[in-house]
């Protein structure tokens with residue numbers, strides 16, 4: 101089995117004497133900044149003035165411009181949206197890098213696809229939590245954590261691995277498990293996971309199930325509970341004990357239906373299309389499309405996002421969740437931490 105590291109395998113001393121700049125205070129940024137601070141590290145957040153800036157100040161974090169935070173830090177974690185990282189790096193981070201600094205990422209996209217080319221005299225590594233930033237924060241506060249991958253692209257100081265592991269421990273990942281990876285593996289598997297399974301595959305499956313029931317004349321509210329709301333309860337069982345734990349809790353009728361009908365929904369053709377998606381990621385075709393979409397100011401992204409938010413499943417869901425305060429309370433208001441309208 102691949103070596104998995106936990107808190108007791110990691111000495112965080114190497115990071116205690118260093119200043120850490122967290123650039124960005126969105127989903128990942130707020131979680132890294134607050135977790136590291138509460139783990140005893142010296143943190144400054146780098147931002148432009150705006151909603152995230154106000155939120156960071158409200159949270160009691162030291163906030164400066166991206167340039168000033170980068171200048172005073174030894175370890176610079178870039179937690180800006182992937183698509184804006186190259187220009188902000190060029191303008192405000194690169195001119196403030198010193199030999200021996202560490203440049204850190206939570207996703208390998210810009211290094212792997214050559215959108216950021218760092219100087220040779222700095223460490224470059226990634227610490228990539230395998231979960232949404234708001235859960236990186238929530239689980240840390242609960243005394244738990246989200247697993248993370250670490251990978252070294254450049255080790256100019258000879259300390260990159262130690263610093264990466266200390267950082268991963270500081271955000272709480274050492275409570276859940278830390279695994280070594282490469283920038284290539286993290287980038288390709290992360291993009292594949294979010295497109296084929298976690299986000300793209302799941303959204304498409306949920307919507308197709310909902311539409312099938314509604315088009316057959318069933319109540320939209322029943323279809324919502326069946327295909328979206330209950331998914332969380334089923335996924336909790338998967339998370340806690342894998343497929344067998346989920347199958348232990350459901351009825352034998354459901355389990356038989358799972359065995360008989362699951363492979364009719366996701367079949368060899370689906371797997372062939374998954375392989376095409378993976379191939380587009382590996383060849384850089386997906387990255388190129390996303391970079392060009394941003395250069396064109398995101399016309400397709402905006403149109404699709406609008407249509408998706410108007411889908412019947414979203415309208416019904418909004419109404420039903422209003423009546424479930426315990427669900428509403430848990431909802432993540434991304435706008436609280438991110439002011440960029442397109443995010």
Ligand SMILES: NC(=O)C1=CN([C@@H]2O[C@H](COP(=O)(O)OP(=O)(O)OC[C@H]3O[C@@H](n4cnc5c(N)ncnc54)[C@H](OP(=O)(O)O)[C@@H]3O)[C@@H](O)[C@H]2O)C=CC1
Pocket residue numbers: 123124125126127128129146147148149150151152153166178179180181182184188206207228229230231232233234437438439440443
């Ligand atoms: N979301 C997630 O859970 C995960 C993300 N990652 C990676 O983490 C990185 C960050 O993603 P994510 O947390 O989703 O990002 P978000 O979109 O949630 O947050 C972006 C942050 O960057 C700030 N920002 C945007 N533009 C600028 C600018 N020009 N100058 C200064 N600050 C700016 C925003 O502040 P403002 O309010 O001013 O707009 C906001 O605080 C990415 O590399 C992503 O791939 C990795 C694992 C999971």
Ligand SMILES: CC[C@](O)(C(C)=O)C(=O)O
Pocket residue numbers: 229230231232233290293294298299
């Ligand atoms: C699953 C989406 C993700 O890769 C993540 C939360 O890990 C992301 O890029 O946000």
Ligand SMILES: [Mg+2]
Pocket residue numbers: 229230231290294
């Ligand atoms: Mg991910």
Ligand SMILES: [Mg+2]
Pocket residue numbers: 207290291294
């Ligand atoms: Mg991702």
